Amino acid sequence: MSDAGYDHAAVERRWQEAWDDADAYRTPDDVEDPTYVLGMYPYPSGKLHMGHVRNYTITDAYARYRRMTGDEVLHPMGWDAFGLPAENAAKERDTNPRDWTFDCIDTMRGQMESMGFGYDWDREIATCTPEYYQWNQWLFSRFHDEDLVERRDADVNWCPECETVLADEQVEGGESPEGSQGGGEAAELCWRCDTPVEQRELEQWFLKITEYADELLEDIDDLEGWPNSVRQMQRNWIGRQYGAEVDFEIEDHGPVTAFTTRLDTIYGATFFALAPDHPISEELAEEDEGVRHFIEEEADPDGDEPNGVETNLTATNPATGEEIPVYVADFVLSDVGTGALMAVPGHDERDHAFAQKMGEEIVPVVAPEPEEVEETEAPDVSEEAFTDDGVLVNSGEYAGLESETAREQLIEDIDSAEHTAQYQLRDWGISRQRYWGTPIPVVHCHDGCGSVVVPDEELPVELPAFINTTGNPLDAAEEWKRTTCPECGGEATRETDTMDTFVDSSWYFLRYVSPDLADAPFDLEQTNDWMPVDQYVGGIEHAVMHLLYSRFFTKVLADHEGLDHREPFTNLLAQGMVQLEGEKMSKSKGNVVSPQRIVEEYGADTARLFMMQAAQPERDFDWSEEGVRSTNAFLTRLKEMVEDFSADEPDGEEDAIARYVAAEIDATIAIAGSEYDDLTFNRALRETQDLTRTLRQYAAYTEPHADTYERGLSAVVRLLAPVAPHIAEELYDELGHDGLVVDAPWPSAEIDHEHVRKRRQLVANTREDVRDIVDVAGIEDPQAIDVVVAPDWKYDALEIAIESDADNLIGELMQESHIREQGDAAADYGQDLQAEREALSRTLEPDAEHDALESAAWLLEREFDAAVSVRSADEVDESVLKNAAPGRPAIEIED
RNA sequence: GCGAGGGUAGCCAAGCGGUCAACGGCGGCGGACUCAAGAUCCGCUCUCGUAGGAGUUCGUGGGUUCGAUCCCCUCCCCUCGCACCA
Structure with missing residues (x-):
């Protein structure tokens, strides 16, 4: 009957209460520098899923391990509580986002407690409370003081039916169907009402993250505790490229700046191209019907074909002095470089394709590095561009120079040319035309003061009551909107946009340090002591945005608010997915395993232990009911072993067998400990289960030596305690130890590996x-x-x-x-x-x-x-x- | 195309210069226990072998080395990220 399991419900209830009574996970403010272990806080959707369980079991196990090794530990939890789903849910259920969100939070907090996660709930935060979001507003104001906030026009997705801006992920059908040959691009539709989405230009608020592009990029090198993949993704995202800007003189329009990484090919620049939305293109469109038609009807920046139209203008090549034709072309993107480029068909594939299509001249100006003593010979570029660096030819006085040298020389010689860096990173648009978020603390004065930031003493700007409407509820809150200008006292209207919720999560890890502080977002001194986060754990989907924004905020706070740290997270673990039969669990596929069911059927400890032993934390792994059952059987057997031992203490000799077992105990303790240090729980647990097997074999083979056997059981229980805390408490108690295993010392063993x-x-x-x-x-x-x-x-x-x-x-x-x-x-x-x-x-x-x-x-x-x-x-x-x-x-x- | 990470026995998956024919798990086979099933326990699971042996293996083809699954290069394939990026 050993597969019937044990009464996990009773065990879990008992010890959860005991932890509560003992305040076991409280981190008092006076500890000096606790080990800060953090899981990415969840959006309170109302239900814990397997991904959450895995994420938070990892942090919980690590936090418990560090606590047992004697560290003070900070292990808090909170809620990423703003966001559109709450608005939709409120509309569907005829309630309001606030009530719905707090209901969800209550449910999820209960589920976390039932999993046995040991959080300091006294430090809990929810970003949707004014006590939290007032600091978003305060920070906005500080950023504004430092000139890191900007208001400008930006293109957004706009649903005319819902009268709101849509996030990219709320626009459906953007991709043309698989296999369709250039046949009609599928229309982009609003996810809610299927109305075709329009592009609109709206005034938006931006945080100038690009000011920090260089530091954000360069400091990645020092993030040695981060996975390479994440570091690389951030590098790509920032996308710094060194090159040169150089002016081409266009008749009647003055100098037009182009960016190039290949200034050495300038002698081969046989035409010039402008983005369709370049100011000059737009000017031309007004008088040139061909250009207008192209921009409005033909330009297709998403298509594979480079399209373009020749203008009646020419540009002067500053190197050769030649007049070259100017095109408006759709492969030139206004947000890349300067939105204008010198086209070198001989040495750029895309320029080459366009030149062939338009019948423009293709001139080779760089030859492959000559092998040995052979003569440099211009490559044949009639069919294909030669894109490598090499030796210059057909380039006047520069002929014979290597590409690298030529670039430097040309920058010196051409007046308008200068070194520049080009970034892919854009400023961060934080405006959202939605209700459930932090109101941007700005009022628009009717009397000419412009957009005025709300003074600190008037913060928070609280959200008004929710109004169920199609557009932005804040826009409909007439009374709330009407206000006075802080500068002139005249009539003014409140800004109705709210902040991107990534603002909330860019500093929440600081708030945990002093969650109730009323006069600052965080206690500076204590934060300087407690930060950075020692171990951060979360999904790879946040590799760029959340983690980059958090780094940005941290650096700004270091520069202007006295924070002593320039990076928020020392060690980062991107945990893998929990899959089912090789596929990601998802509601739409209907292949979801509910943690609630597993906890009811097998208990939280089984669920946690199974997950931690199944694979390394960063790996994907398959959920297996079979595996869960055998994990549960393991715990049941261990419980029986401990009970048998304490019911009837054995009386064997300290013989050779006992010595073998003793050596294995020491070995297991040592190995498991170092695996816990590395967060490779799977290996630590394998060793622990091996030792359990050895102990069982020992007891089956002979009358065990009581001290040795007990030491073994006690070690197993403690090695298991970070991952299966409830049963560990139960067995630790059964073995006659005083106190909780949570506070027990980690077993120690000196061995020579x-x-x-x-x-x-x-x-x-x-x-x-x-x-x-x-x-x-x-x-x-x-x-x-x-x-x-x-x-x-x-x-x-x-x-x-x-x-x-x-x-x-x-x-x-x-x-x-x-x-x-x-x-x-x-x-x-x-x-x-x-x-x-x-x-x-x-x-x-x-x-x-x-x-x-x-x-x-x-x-x-x-x-x-x-x-x-x-x-x-x-x-x-x-x-x-x-x-x-x-x-x-x-x-x-x-x- | 660029970048990152990978390709190991039926499957999953360790190892990352010499006890490696390659940990562990799953699956399969045999045995113990059981009336039986399940659970548990003990073996086996590349080929050949009547005393611990030999032979062929770690995507492909080369190379470095006394010695390579492990290091270097070529190519092929997979996964992820970025990309008409000037």
Whole structure:
């Protein structure tokens, strides 16, 4: 009946109450520098899913581990509580976002408690409370003071039916259907009402993250505790590129700046191209029907084909002085570089394609690096552009220079040319035309003061009551909107946009330090002590946005608010997905395993333990009901072992077997500890389960030595405690310990890892050899097995062989009289050593080998049901010793 | 196209210069226990082998080394991110 499990519900309830009573997870404000362990706070959707459970089990296990090793730990939890889903849910249910959100929070907090996550709930935050979001507004104001806020026009997705801006992910059908050959791009539709989405230009608020682009990029190098993938994604996202800006003179329009990374190819610039929305293109459109038609009807920036139209203008190539035609082309993007480019068809693939289409001249100006002494020869670029660096040709005085040198030289020589860096990173538009977010603390004065930031003493600007309307509820809140200008006292209207919720999450980790502070977002001194977050854990989907914004905020706060840290997260773990049959769990696919069901059926400890042992935290893994069952069975068996032990304490000897078990206990403790340090819970748990098996075998084979056995059980319980805390408390108590396992000291063991490795290897090899012999020799029923450790002189010989660099090893060995005395045996062994000369490594000492084998003899006895004796060399006949070597005992089996 | 990470026995998956024919798990096979099933426990699971042996393996093809799954190069394939980026 062992598969019936144990009464997990009772166990979990009991210890959750005990933790509550003991305030076990509280981190008092006066601790100096706690280990800060943090999981990315969730959006309160109302239901914990497997991804959450995995995320928070990782942080919880690590926090508990660090607590047991003696650290003070800060492990808080909060809610990313603003966001559109609450508005939609409120409309559907005829309630309001606030009530709905807090209902969800209550439910999820309950689920987290039932999972046994140990949070300091006194530090809980919810971003939708004025106590929190007032600091978003305050920070906005500080950013504004530092000129890091800007209001400007931006293109947004606009649904005319709903009268609101849509996020990109709320626009559906943007991609043309698979396989459709250029046939009609699918229209972009509003996810709610299927109305075609329009592009609108609206005034939006931006945070100037680009001011920090260089530092954000360069500091990535120092984030050694972050996964490479995330670091690389951030580098790509920032996308810095060094190049040059250079002016081309266009008649009647003055100098037009182009950005290029290949200034060395300027002699090959045979035409010039402008983005369709470049100011000059727009001017031209007013008088040139062809250009207007192209911009309005033909330009397709998303298509594969480069399209364009020739204008009646020419531009002057500043290097050659030649007049080259100017095109308006849709492959030129206004938000890349300057929105204008010098086209070099000989050395750029896209320019090449366009030149072929338009019949423009293609001139090679860079030749491949000549091999050896061969002549530089212009490449054939009629069919394909040559895009590598090389040596300049057809480039006037620059011919013969290498690309790199030529670029520098040209920057010097061309007046308008200068070094510039180009970034892919854009400023962060934070305006959202929605209700459930932080009101942007700005009023628009009717009397000419413009947009005025609300003074600090008038913060927070609180959200008005929710109005169920199609557009932005804030826009409909007439009374709320009407206000006075802080500067002139005249009539004014409130800004009706709210902030992107990523603003909330860009500093929430600071708020946990002093969540109730009334006069600042965080207590500076305490935050300087407690930050940065030592271990941050969350999904890879936040690799760029959230993590980049948080870094940005941290740097701004360091520059202007006295924060002593320039990076928020020292170590980052991007946890893998929980899958089902190789597929991501998702509601739409209907392949979701509910954590609630698992907790009800098997208990929180089983769910947690199964997840942590299934794979390394950063790997995806498959949920397996079978695995869950066997995990549950493991815990049940362990519980029985502990109960059996305390009901009837054994009375065995501290014999060789006990010594074997004791050594395994030490080894397990040491290995598991270092695996916990590395967050490789799966390996720590494997070791722990192996030890449990060893203990069970021990008890099954003989009457265990009580102290040894108990030490083993106690170690297993504590090694399991970070991951399966409830059952660990139960068993720790059953074993008669005082106090909670939460506060228990982590078991310690001093071992020599190399020694353990060799000992385990020796035992495993010897068992394997015995099996081999029994099998190959066809021994039906072995009666006695003798295991004989090699004579001391072989160990000496091995040592000499390792140390020696003499050509003639045998000669060297024979200089030792006690080896020479062995005669032929010495010569034979010497030859073996010589043959493997380069691969030799030290074994255990003879005594240690003897001891290891002796203490493991019971494993052989048990397996083969035969008497096993471990002997030293001097106890046996010389003929037996031929096969004995250091690390490999001779084996004699009696049939 | 650029960048990052990968390709290991039926499957999943460790190892990352020498005890590696390669940890562990799943699946499969055999055995113990059981009336039986399940659970548990013990083996086996590349090929050949009547005393611990030998042979062929770690995407492909080369190279470095006394020695390579492990290091270097070529190519092929997979996953992820970025991309008409000037």
